[in-house]
Amino acid sequence: MSFFSKIKSLLGGSTKKQEPVPELKPKRATGVYTLPTYTPQTSWQCDPNKPLEPVPPVNTKPKEEPKPEVTKEDFSGLVVMLDNGHGEETPGKRSPDGRLREYSYAREIVKMIKAELDNLGIEYYIVVPETRDVKLKTRVARANKKYEEIKAAKKKAIFISVHCNAAKNGEWYSARGWSGWTSKGQTAGDKLADCLYEAAHEVLDPKKIQIRKDKSDGDEDWENNFTVITETNMPACLTENFFQDNKEDVAYLLSDEGKNDVVKIHVEGIKKYIRKYVKKK
Numbered sequence: 038m039s040f041f042s043k044i045k046s047l048l049g050g051s052t053k054k055q056e057p058v059p060e061l062k063p064k065r066a067t068g069v070y071t072l073p074t075y076t077p078q079t080s081w082q083c084d085p086n087k088p089l090e091p092v093p094p095v096n097t098k099p100k101e102e103p104k105p106e107v108t109k110e111d112f113s114g115l116v117v118m119l120d121n122g123h124g125e126e127t128p129g130k131r132s133p134d135g136r137l138r139e140y141s142y143a144r145e146i147v148k149m150i151k152a153e154l155d156n157l158g159i160e161y162y163i164v165v166p167e168t169r170d171v172k173l174k175t176r177v178a179r180a181n182k183k184y185e186e187i188k189a190a191k192k193k194a195i196f197i198s199v200h201c202n203a204a205k206n207g208e209w210y211s212a213r214g215w216s217g218w219t220s221k222g223q224t225a226g227d228k229l230a231d232c233l234y235e236a237a238h239e240v241l242d243p244k245k246i247q248i249r250k251d252k253s254d255g256d257e258d259w260e261n262n263f264t265v266i267t268e269t270n271m272p273a274c275l276t277e278n279f280f281q282d283n284k285e286d287v288a289y290l291l292s293d294e295g296k297n298d299v300v301k302i303h304v305e306g307i308k309k310y311i312r313k314y315v316k317k318k
C-alpha cells in the first residue's frame with residue numbers, strides 16, 4: 038500500500054470502483070388476464086309463455102284540423118260580354134308562318150276565360166259563338182240588345198274584345214307586347230282598361246314582358262274608335278294580346294304559359310273591375 042492509499046484508507050475512503058447501477062427496464066406483463074364472468078340478467082329474457090301485451094294502435098291518419106269555412110268571393114252583379122276578333126274566312130290575321138290564326142286563337146282564349154269565369158261564378162255572354170266572321174255592326178247590335186236585358190235585371194255589363202296585334206302585312210316584324218284599347222276621350226271604358234292594365238302589370242312585369250303604353254292622355258291605354266268599343270253602350274275595351282307577326286310573341290302566345298298569362302290578365306282585370314265598380318259600397 039502506498040502512502041497515499043494508506044492515508045485514504047485511514048480516512049475511511051474506498052479505493053474500490055463503484056459497480057454500475059443496472060438500468061431499470063419496464064417489465065412486460067406476463068400474467069394471463071381473466072375476464073370477469075358475464076352473468077345474463079334473467080329479467081331481460083322473454084318468457085315464451087307470457088301473453089303478449091296489446092300494442093296500442095298506430096294512428097296513421099294526421100289529425101284533422103278543423104277547416105276554416107271558405108266563403109267564395111261574391112262576383113255577382115256583372116255580366117262580361119266576350120267578343121273574339123274576326124272569323125275563319127277573314128283574310129290575313131295570322132302569323133307569317135301560319136301557325137297562329139287570330140280568329141281561332143281569340144276563340145281559344147275566350148273559351149279559357151269562360152271556364153275561369155264559370156269557376157268564379159261570374160256571368161258572361163259570348164257575342165260571337167260562330168267561327169265565321171260576324172260583321173262589326175252585328176256584334177254591336179247583339180251586345181247592345183243583351184245589355185238592355187242585363188240592365189232590366191239590375192245588373193252591370195262590360196264588353197271585352199280579344200285580339201292579337203299585327204305591325205306588318207304578313208311579314209315578321211320587331212314590334213312586341215300587350216296593349217289595351219278604349220274609344221277616344223275619357224269614357225267608362227277607361228276604368229275597365231285601367232283594371233286590365235293593372236292585371237297585365239301583375240302578370241307580365243315579374244317576367245319582364247313588354248306592356249305597350251300610351252301616356253299621352255294621362256293613362257296607359259291606347260285609344261282608337263274601333264266600332265265594337267265605340268258603338269257598344271257599356272264600358273268597353275279591346276285587348277291586343279301581343280303581336281302575331283313577331284316571332285318571340287308568337288312562340289309565347291302559342292305556349293301554355295303565354296295562353297295562361299293572357300287569360301289571367303283578362304280574368305284578374307275583370308275581378309278588379311267588379312271589386313272596384315260593382316261591389317263598391
Ligand SMILES: [Zn+2]
Pocket residue numbers: 122123139200201
Ligand atoms: Zn284583330
